[in-house]
Amino acid sequence: MSKKLEKQFVELLDKHQNIVHKICRIYAYDDASHKDLFQEISIQLWKAYPKFRGEAKFSTWMYRVALNTAISLYRKKKRSIATSSITNFEFKLSEDEYNNEVEEHLKLMYQAIKELNDIDKALVFLYLEDKNYKEISDTLGITEVNARVKMNRIKKKLKELISG
Amino acid sequence: MAEGLDLLKEQWKKQNKNLPKYSKDELYQMLQKKSTSIVKWIFIISILEFLFWIGLEVVSYFNDFNAIIDEINLTYFYRVTLVINHLVIIGFIILFFKRYKNINVTDNAKELMKSIIKTRNTVKAYVWFNVIFFIISFIITNYFTIKHLSIDQEGFIWGFIAGVFIVMLIFVGLLLLFYRIIYGTLIKRLHKNYQQLKKLEL
Numbered sequence: 001m002s003k004k005l006e007k008q009f010v011e012l013l014d015k016h017q018n019i020v021h022k023i024c025r026i027y028a029y030d031d032a033s034h035k036d037l038f039q040e041i042s043i044q045l046w047k048a049y050p051k052f053r054g055e056a057k058f059s060t061w062m063y064r065v066a067l068n069t070a071i072s073l074y075r076k077k078k079r080s081i082a083t084s085s086i087t088n089f090e091f092k093l094s095e096d097e098y099n100n101e102v103e104e105h106l107k108l109m110y111q112a113i114k115e116l117n118d119i120d121k122a123l124v125f126l127y128l129e130d131k132n133y134k135e136i137s138d139t140l141g142i143t144e145v146n147a148r149v150k151m152n153r154i155k156k157k158l159k160e161l162i163s164g
Numbered sequence: 165m166a167e168g169l170d171l172l173k174e175q176w177k178k179q180n181k182n183l184p185k186y187s188k189d190e191l192y193q194m195l196q197k198k199s200t201s202i203v204k205w206i207f208i209i210s211i212l213e214f215l216f217w218i219g220l221e222v223v224s225y226f227n228d229f230n231a232i233i234d235e236i237n238l239t240y241f242y243r244v245t246l247v248i249n250h251l252v253i254i255g256f257i258i259l260f261f262k263r264y265k266n267i268n269v270t271d272n273a274k275e276l277m278k279s280i281i282k283t284r285n286t287v288k289a290y291v292w293f294n295v296i297f298f299i300i301s302f303i304i305t306n307y308f309t310i311k312h313l314s315i316d317q318e319g320f321i322w323g324f325i326a327g328v329f330i331v332m333l334i335f336v337g338l339l340l341l342f343y344r345i346i347y348g349t350l351i352k353r354l355h356k357n358y359q360q361l362k363k364l365e366l
Binding site for chain 2: 061
């Protein structure tokens with residue numbers, strides 16, 4: 001593939017890399033697996049890029065390829081020290097928002113999300129990204145009604161995980 | 165105050181400045197790396213599977229196998245099965261490439277998983293076809309070999325049958341083990357996720 005195309009792609013990837021990082025935050029369990037997943041998503045995006053015709057927004061297209069990689073293509077590497085850096089790898093509040101109680105609650109919430117299965121994580125991610133049920137159902141290939149029902153169940157499950 | 169997931173949603177948007185950021189150089193470097201996606205591995209292993217069975221045929225072609233076949237009067241049977249086998253192999257290879265090409269990372273998640281599993285199943289069917297074909301021709305060939313031997317060697321015949329049977333069992337056993345190890349670990353997660361999505365439709 002041409003250098004020009006590659007340059008164009010890296011510009012776009014750079015501009016939207018936050019999306020990929022956020023997916024990695026949901027699926028990866030430490031810094032090394034974050035980088036692994038980020039890399040695999042970037043490669044898959046790059047491989048699919050020549051077919052990207054610009055019908056959709058780049059970011060919308062990116063959500064789909066990135067999530068597909070996380071739940072369908074990516075192979076987790078086994079690591080013996082997998083849990084060691086989890087504490088450093090949680091959701092960080094910005095400094096000015098600092099509030100102990102809120103932060104504690106968010107930490108628990110984050111840990112609970114980590115316990116969900118891959119599909120539930122995808123739903124949570126899209127929900128957090130403020131995607132509507134139409135987009136969620138289109139990305140995953142389920143009906144809107146099912147996406148809504150499932151989301152309500154996940155919310156309930158997360159509540160139970162936190163209070164339990 | 166919002167709670168639970170909605171509280172996280174409020175904070176979620178504000179986290180951008182706390183996310184890691186890779187430089188463009190790092191991004192370039194990442195693109196040069198090799199993909200480790202399961203589709204790539206399914207592709208590589210499938211090609212090896214096709215080559216293995218084709219290789220097995222080539223080996224038997226250069227062996228004394230033909231002489232034995234002629235001796236026990238199975239030449240016609242052997243030729244017909246060879247033609248069928250070749251046609252089926254070609255059919256499977258064409259089908260495999262068609263399925264492989266249909267894997268599209270921009271499909272929705274469910275469709276993507278479905279097409280990966282379908283591609284995998286094509287090769288699985290191909291391998292089972294070969295195993296069953298192998299067993300049937302093995303039994304027929306050995307039946308005629310035994311018939312060809314003189315009847316007063318009965319003890320030897322039973323020993324021969326037992327030997328053949330054990331070889332067949334070991335072969336099929338190894339194949340099953342191969343599947344469990346290679347594909348079990350490779351697509352276990354994908355299968356699980358696909359079942360999760362399918363369950364949602366019930």
